[in-house]
Amino acid sequence: MEKIKCVIIGSGPAGYTAAVYAARAGVAPVLYTGSQPGGQLTITTDVENYPGYPDGIMGPEMMEDFRKQAERFGTDVRYEMIEKVDFSGPVHKLWTESGHEIEADSVIISTGASAKWLGLESEHRLATTGGGVSACAVCDGFFFRGMEVAIVGGGDTAAEEATYLAKLCPKVHMLVRRDELRASKIMQERVINNEKIQMHWNTEITEIIGDKVVEGIEVVNNKTGEKSTIAVKGLFVAIGHKPNTDLFKGWLDMDDTGYLITKPGTSKTNIEGVFASGDAQDKVYRQAVTAAGTGCMAALDAERYLTEKGLI
Numbered sequence: 101m102e103k104i105k106c107v108i109i110g111s112g113p114a115g116y117t118a119a120v121y122a123a124r125a126g127v128a129p130v131l132y133t134g135s136q137p138g139g140q141l142t143i144t145t146d147v148e149n150y151p152g153y154p155d156g157i158m159g160p161e162m163m164e165d166f167r168k169q170a171e172r173f174g175t176d177v178r179y180e181m182i183e184k185v186d187f188s189g190p191v192h193k194l195w196t197e198s199g200h201e202i203e204a205d206s207v208i209i210s211t212g213a214s215a216k217w218l219g220l221e222s223e224h225r226l227a228t229t230g231g232g233v234s235a236c237a238v239c240d241g242f243f244f245r246g247m248e249v250a251i252v253g254g255g256d257t258a259a260e261e262a263t264y265l266a267k268l269c270p271k272v273h274m275l276v277r278r279d280e281l282r283a284s285k286i287m288q289e290r291v292i293n294n295e296k297i298q299m300h301w302n303t304e305i306t307e308i309i310g311d312k313v314v315e316g317i318e319v320v321n322n323k324t325g326e327k328s329t330i331a332v333k334g335l336f337v338a339i340g341h342k343p344n345t346d347l348f349k350g351w352l353d354m355d356d357t358g359y360l361i362t363k364p365g366t367s368k369t370n371i372e373g374v375f376a377s378g379d380a381q382d383k384v385y386r387q388a389v390t391a392a393g394t395g396c397m398a399a400l401d402a403e404r405y406l407t408e409k410g411l412i
């Protein structure tokens with residue numbers, strides 16, 4: 101059993117930013133990367149909206165920079181998963197997948213969220229090679245300005261992203277699998293009244309056309325069975341995200357979709373000494389820069405907690 105003052109779980113912008121702050125505060129953090137070191141940004145290509153990179157940067161390269169910066173101040177980065185936690189006592193227990201037991205005075209959770217995908221082979225291929233399939237309009241919409249695009253989904257995210265894309269693109273095809281939207285009333289009105297957004301009700305994507313880049317999509321009307329093709333250069337998948345918080349079920353307060361609940365204006369969870377940051381607790385903004393901001397908050401909250409308890 102190993103005693104650690106501050107364990108950070110997750111290696112996206114939130115986790116590494118928490119590590120930079122915690123390490124510089126002398127807390128000697130240990131960061132467990134999880135199964136996808138670098139997080140969601142390692143499956144994107146160009147990042148153009150992260151301040152400080154005037155020429156943009158590739159997502160995986162940016163996460164390497166984050167890691168190096170965290171390590172420079174002494175963060176112990178471990179390429180392993182945390183598999184189990186026990187938050188019942190004042191000292192928090194964690195177990196890695198190899199069975200290593202840890203007692204942590206403070207824990208920062210930055211386990212992120214994962215975009216849900218349709219599950220088509222073409223979708224995976226074109227999303228991982230920057231071929232025009234994306235799960236984030238705010239991140240990638242800019243690359244499609246002046247082009248016709250499609251978005252799939254009918255929730256608030258899809259409605260918000262369709263509205264965002266309509267500012268950049270001449271036409272946005274919104275594909276909804278039912279005959280109504282799940283999005284809030286106000287967002288529904290916004291998309292339906294936007295003349296650049298064309299609604300396709302009861303419509304599902306059966307294939308994405310294009311070898312290296314998106315050239316179009318094949319769709320089917322699930323009521324009539326009618327098949328058609330829509331020529332688009334980009335496809336945005338906005339069918340929901342799943343926060344990676346299953347590990348904390350039964351210990352931490354979460355909403356009905358699994359997002360961790362923090363005390364407003366802080367990173368504090370319902371358990372003393374356990375803090376949450378990044379997409380695991382944010383279903384609204386979900387940007388690298390907001391995740392980094394909440395990672396900073398979590399490290400500052402953890403440091404203050406450890407100081408108050410006389411643990412550092």
Ligand code: NDP
Binds near residue numbers: 254278282
């Ligand atoms: P939701 O789960 O709310 O919506 C997902 C949408 O995708 C639904 O329309 C669903 O259809 C559709 N869908 C799911 N799977 C498929 C599939 N395989 N093929 C086609 N369509 C599919 O996710 P969101 O990300 O939109 O929102 C998550 C939460 O975050 C919500 O509570 C939302 O209100 C909130 N949110 C709030 C925002 C804000 O306040 N500004 C912004 C964004 C999100 P169906 O309806 O048929 O199930």
